[in-house]
Amino acid sequence: MPIVRRGLAELIGTFWLVFGGCGSAVLAAAFPQVGIGLAGVSLAFGLTVLTMAYSIGHISGCHLNPAVTVGLWAGGRFPARDIVPYVVAQVIGATIAAAALYAIASGKAGYAGGLASNGYGIHSPGEYSLQAGLLIEAILTAGFLFVILGSTDGRAPKGFAPIAIGLALTLIHLISIPVTNTSVNPARSTGPALLEGGIALQQLWLFWLAPLVGALVGGIGYKALAGDAKPDVVGDA
Numbered sequence: 001m002p003i004v005r006r007g008l009a010e011l012i013g014t015f016w017l018v019f020g021g022c023g024s025a026v027l028a029a030a031f032p033q034v035g036i037g038l039a040g041v042s043l044a045f046g047l048t049v050l051t052m053a054y055s056i057g058h059i060s061g062c063h064l065n066p067a068v069t070v071g072l073w074a075g076g077r078f079p080a081r082d083i084v085p086y087v088v089a090q091v092i093g094a095t096i097a098a099a100a101l102y103a104i105a106s107g108k109a110g111y112a113g114g115l116a117s118n119g120y121g122i123h124s125p126g127e128y129s130l131q132a133g134l135l136i137e138a139i140l141t142a143g144f145l146f147v148i149l150g151s152t153d154g155r156a157p158k159g160f161a162p163i164a165i166g167l168a169l170t171l172i173h174l175i176s177i178p179v180t181n182t183s184v185n186p187a188r189s190t191g192p193a194l195l196e197g198g199i200a201l202q203q204l205w206l207f208w209l210a211p212l213v214g215a216l217v218g219g220i221g222y223k224a225l226a227g228d229a230k231p232d233v234v235g236d237a
Contacts, residue, residue, distance in 0.1 A: 050166025074219030145218025
């Protein structure tokens with residue numbers, strides 16, 4: 001599959017993830033009497049990945065996340081030459097999604113401008129420290145890569161990877177929304193931060209550093225445990 005088509009698939013898929021996941025948090029989480037709450041937002045993020053994995057997995061591999069792309073490379077399942085095009089497409093998709101979400105959310109009287117950005121300290125939902133945010137983001141991203149690499153391994157049961165990956169992302173959000181509002185995805189963090197500016201943009205560095213470190217640990221760790229696995233997670237040739 002040509003890199004342009006795979007990149008476009010990543011852009012569309014990452015748009016869907018950010019618009020669906022962050023949109024559920026901004027528009028539906030606290031809606032009076034019937035808001036979906038933390039559990040609903042967690043499920044929404046998982047569903048975005050599950051649905052797109054079945055939709056574009058055969059085109060691009062459905063990474064939707066720079067940390068996943070880097071972790072797959074570290075695990076020997078993605079070529080280094082394609083990392084930059086994928087990451088650029090993911091960040092563009094996330095930014096477009098954040099802009100679209102802002103255009104909708106700002107149509108409500110009294111909207112304060114939030115887009116479900118990630119943060120630590122006073123910008124953490126539970127006011128958790130920088131150290132806590134760094135640790136949980138790295139640990140959960142490593143675990144996420146382990147699930148992705150394991151469920152897409154050619155030796156794993158066929159056809160179930162999107163379900164395992166979507167449920168893993170749901171679990172990750174159930175654990176960490178109170179700590180950092182859950183990133184494990186630098187593109188997901190970048191889109192809202194660029195639109196919000198201020199403290200969200202100032203703290204963005206952590207949501208690149210921690211997920212990338214975690215992804216490297218997860219990728220290298222799975223490869224060490226399982227040996228060389230196939231196929232590459234790049235979509236069909």
